[in-house]
Amino acid sequence: MREYNGHTNSTLVGTVKWRVKDDNGKIHNIKLPNTYYSPSVETRLLSPQHWAQVRGKKRDTYCVTYYDAIIMRWNRDKYQITAPLDDRKHRNVGVMRSISEIRNYLTSCQAFEELNETLAFPAAINVDKETEPAVVSDDETSISGQASNETNVQEQVTVNQEPPSSNQIEKQDDEGQMREEPKEIIFEDDSKVDEEEPVYADHKQEYMHWHYKLNHPSYTVMSRMAKQHMLPRRITRILKRLDKQDTKTPMCNDCCGAKATRRPWRTGAGKGNASHIKPATRPGEVVSVDQLESSIPGFVGQMTGKLTRQRIVGSTVYVDHASDFSFVNHQTSMSSEEAAESKLAFEKFAASHGVNIKHYHADNGRFKDNLFMRSIE
Secondary structure (H helix, E strand, O other): OOOOOOOOOOOEEEEEEEEEEOOOOOEEEEEEEEEEEOOOOOOOOOOHHHHHHHHOOHHHOEEEEOOOEEEEEEOOOOEEEEEEEOOOOOOOOEOOOEOOOOHHHHHHHHHHHHHOOOOOOOOOOOOOOOOOOOOOOOOHHHHHHHHHHHHHHHHHHHHHOOOOOHHHHHHHHHHHHHHHOOOOOOOOOOOOOOOOOOOOOOHHHHHHHHHHHOOOOOHHHHHHHHHOOOOOHHHHHHHHHHHHHOOOOOOOHHHHHHHHOOOOOOOOOOOOOOOOOOOOOOOOOOEEEEEEEEEEEEEOOOOOOOOOOOEEEEEEEEEEOOOOOEEEEEEOOOOHHHHHHHHHHHHHHHHHOOOOOOOEEOOOOHHHOHHHHHHHO
């Protein structure tokens, strides 16, 4: 082969199968017959024209060349692979990598285990508690001397040992009785919490410190814990002082946020809370509409063409009361013009399904503008 790794004669031709990932992480199998292969080359050749001809779907498979990368697309632009150009000298070609696997590594480990015997040592050394380990010294004479001295001492003890007298036996019995008598153990009152030094000098800050420490309990729960002596005395005094002065506890931002996102558990409507929404029996009779605004702009979905700099900043949501169907229209701005355009898009979608919108239910925000009101009329 010429112009690829210089001149080489060890080039083979056959069917090659690659497992690659597209830009979205999905794995694809590329199988190409009549492909050149050279074992001495660090890379493999993939011809986009050859791939497109093998797939046999005409212009469904193609590649786009840029100054820094080559993008291959197929299956009606559903999948694409971006191959950046190699920045090394005289190698201005796109580089694409196959998926990483560990088959070669496992095969090498298996071959290594067959050639070499595995050596394993115990993690711990079992030592018998009854027998003490032998102490080895560098001086062998000292060991022998110590052993001889120990034998002499043992012989002297056995020789000089006399039978105990009656007084000694009585003393030993008294000592044994003293050891067998149970000792009196006095337990302290565990119901009280050990007093600690206050963390903050201010009472409100100390209260909030224990409020966070106990995982945000309410004032009622903390008062019950104080009555059961489960809290330090200074916290009990702070709670009593707040109760006598009839003052509110410090506000906790986390607790307020949790209460704000909590759904109402009472579903019964009072006399003054009668619903004024018109009941709907058919799709299109009553549609609620509202807008949401995102703090983080989002990308505009594109398949072809030049990339846009516009970003999605909000959406208009339409919900039908009868069918509970929702329609979301993303917007690049929160202006009245785009709100009116979203309304037209929703009505066009509803008309394609044979539904005519008769009534909108909205607040007095963007939907009170003259442009939106004229579009309704």
